[in-house]
Amino acid sequence: MIELQVNGKTYRTSAPAERPLLNVLRDELGLTGAKYGCGEGQCGACTVLLDGRAVRSCVTPLRAVGGRAVTTIEGLAPAGGLHPVQEAFLEAGALQCGYCTPGMILAAVALLSRNPDPGVAEIVRFMDGNICRCGVYPRIIAAIRSAAAKMRRSA
Amino acid sequence: MMAPDRAASETLMDRRDFFRALGGVVVVLTVEPAEGLQQAPGARSGAQQTPREIAAWLHIGEDSAITVFTGKVEVGQNIRTSLAQAVAEELRAPIERIRLVMGDTDRTPFDMGTFGSRTTPFMAPQLRRAAAAMREVLTDLAAERWGCSRERVVIRDGMVKGPGAAQTASFGELTQGKRILKEISDAAPLTPAERWSVLGASRPKVDGAAFVTGRHQFPSDLRLPGMLYGKVLRPPAFGASLVSADLSEAQRMPGVIAVRDGNFVGAAAPDEFTASQAVAAIRAEWKLTPQPGAGELFEYLKKNPAETQGFGGASRHETGSIEQGLAAADHQLRQTYTVAYIAHAPLEPRAAVAQWEEGRLTVWTGTQRPFGVRSELAQAFGLPESQVRVLVPDTGSGYGGKHTGDAAIEAARLARAAGRPVKVVWTREEEFTWAYFRPAGVIEVTSGVRRDGTVTAWEFHNYNSGPAAIRTPYSIEHQRIEFHPARSPLRQGSYRALAATANHFARETHMDELAALVGMDPLEFRLRNAKDPRLRAVLEAAAEKFGWSRRKKDPGVGYGLAAGFEKGGYVAACAEVAVDRATGSVRVVRVVEAFECGAVVNPDHLRNQVEGSIIMGLGGALFEAVEFEDGRILNPRFSAYRVPRFSDLPQIEVVLLDRKDLPPAGGGETPIVGIAPAAGNAIFDATGVRLRSLPLVPHGLKT
Secondary structure (H helix, E strand, O other): OEEEEEOOEEEEEOOOOOOEHHHHHHHHOOOOOOOOOOOOOOOOOOEEEEOOEEEEHHHOEHHHHOOOEEEOHHHOOOOOOOOHHHHHHHHHOOOOOOOOHHHHHHHHHHHHHHOOOOOHHHHHHHHOOOOOOOOOHHHHHHHHHHHHHHHHHHO | OOOOOOOOOOEHHHHHHHHHHHOEEEEEEEEOOOHHHHOOOOOOOOOOOOOOEEEEEEEEOOOOOEEEEEOOOOOOOOHHHHHHHHHHHHHOOOHHHEEEEEOEOOOOOOOOOOOOOOHHHHHHHHHHHHHHHHHHHHHHHHHHHHOOOHHHOEEEOOEEEOOOOOOEEEHHHHHOOOEEEEEEEOOOOOOOHHHOOOOOOOOOOOOHHHHHOOOOOOHHHOOOOOOEEEEEOOOOOOOOEEEEEEOHHHHHOOOOEEEEEOOEEEEEEOOHHHHHHHHHOOEEEEEOOOOOOHHHHHHHHHHOEOOOOOOOOOEEEEEOOHHHHHHOOOEEEEEEEEEOOEOOOOOOOOEEEEEEEOOEEEEEEOOOOHHHHHHHHHHHHOOOHHHEEEEOOOOOOOOOOOOOOHHHHHHHHHHHHHOOOEEEEOOHHHHHHHOOEEOOEEEEEEEEEOOOOOEEEEEEEEEOOOOOOOOOOOOOOEEEEEEEOEOOOOOEOOOOOOOHHHHHHHHHHHHHHHHHHOOOOHHHHHHHHOOOHHHHHHHHHHHHHHOHHHOOOOOOEEEEEEEEEEOOEEEEEEEEEEEEOOOOEEEEEEEEEEEEOOOOOOHHHHHHHHHHHHHHHHHHHHOOOOOEEOOEEOOOOOOOOOOOOHHHOOEEEEEEOOOOOOOOOOOOOHHHOOHHHHHHHHHHHHHOOOOOEEOOOEOEOOO
């Protein structure tokens, strides 16, 4: 049995330690906000936070998670509420099909926790591992900038 | 190209009981049956004999809920929003009160599919007509209830008001206890664009919050009680046939069901990981047949014509005489252009969940053709279509790549064998290998131009990539334009804007070459040959915003433009590139694109589609190509197949020309066609190197 801390709750799983975190989140815990996109850590659709840092859950085996806190898109804001980054994505219209969106938002949250005021070049560098096939990149950059400003004001 | 759907239309007769059961008020819009049905062998022609097909319906329940039923699907183009706007506009009701049931073959009217930029020009007006008719029904009910004339009834913000102070009713209060079924034709009048208040304005994505919170369930997210996960054994190469398969080891694994059904071999297990292991444990023997490789592709396409009928079949357009046109020219030019196969790579791969209940099959899947997939399933399992239901939850994009029911059939096969629901989600590698591709093609252009810049002759032959936008939008006296279908070595099909991308690339590159040949400015040269005022308008708008006439010639910097027309939309793009000759690196630095598709329905979402098209188009323009050899795909992963990322992003400016006097056309496809030729022409401007193949610089600029 492996114990996982996900969105503030403790879960036990009998899945083998080499199983990717993504499969357990989606198929055992029913947390389908993290998406499968490539299985090789190249697209960022499966991004979750591990102690606040963005990781690719499709290439993160359970054994590497240990007792660290996993945050998925479902646990980013209290039920019924929105995180400022989620709000900013809606306001900027920073999605089309929305499949990359949870991963984009969690990557952006990780970026803003490291740097509350990233410039465009830093956003591009940090977010470059997240693919949006609909091509909403300019709006995602705008959303991250506006969320950053909002979070700095309320900090 | 896919074969058209065989029938599957529905008439009011088939649905009457369903509508009666709904209660409240139902407005049903019917249309004449599609031409293909009237001409089917044995069918009697003439509208009198053929029942009219249901195109759309709209329901108001006793709880005031407004429900729209449409066979279209949402794949990121945001038609759930624009169609809700269309209904809100005509019904004078808040958009928040409108719910769309989409892409459910049991509950929505038949629809050919969500492709070809057809939703905005065709489905939206139908829903608007249904909503306008619903407004009339509500007006009648109110006039009857309050004993006043219809003229004194006003509907606004989802409420109905009569002349008296207390005479106010919700839609539900008026429809309570009623069972009204109103049939209208598609000739009912619509609110003109100048008087729009909901249409024509930016509205946020309907259900947007469900997407940013992860609450929305995409097809690949669905889970049913007792569901198993399925995997399919893939052949080692295209054209391979199965000789033998030993399933015994897989079948011994706990919880695993391994299936062979003709050439289909797969397994289902309680989790995805085990299902993959089970498939890996199947010992299969395959017989390979030689397959053409990428090296001989373009010769192969020219030497292997295909006999294709109907859409996608050979076509020929001729005006004047090419020989005369060439004789009248001061210069002649003959060039060949090529485009590679590229992959849609929708971020959500093909996925389906299938469930059998007492011989009836239900499949939830991501497809642009729910009714087409229903036909595929019915055929695969020998069922009448009434025994198959396909539902399409809002899907993680398609771009023309999700027309077929492959994953749906696979899930259904495994579910039938397992006696439990089964989910199949393709891996990225399967998506890059077993889906279909944007066709590769060869285009040969022969032209003649006079010293003053008038193009006198235009001969254009496209091999395999397709006939979309093959005709030139320029006014040229002598033309011969032909499409030659070919046998494609790889499986191919629709891709956003179809061959309009390839044809615009060849045409607009060649136009640029002609401009250079006569020493004219590329903008001036195009305007000289463009008579269509809408084409001129986008060219001028893009050039103005870009500052085309003030562009500065710096070393390593180049500027290019391109324009065109397809599916009711006009586009012009100007691009600036930066080229480093030492390293060969090419960057598109800035793009200005002007787009005009009639009256704009939702400016922000249209802008989003134009921006997205430019960015997606950059991939096919600069570096995307499917590499293959011996029937195998050599780059079936994002680590090997490069798609546009944040770091590829140019500065993008979009100019929308809003023509309220013209009916709205679709905007999700045509904006993709301008970027490739604009970028290629800009590279020529920067370096003097003329590139005639897409992708332009897959490995940088090599000279």
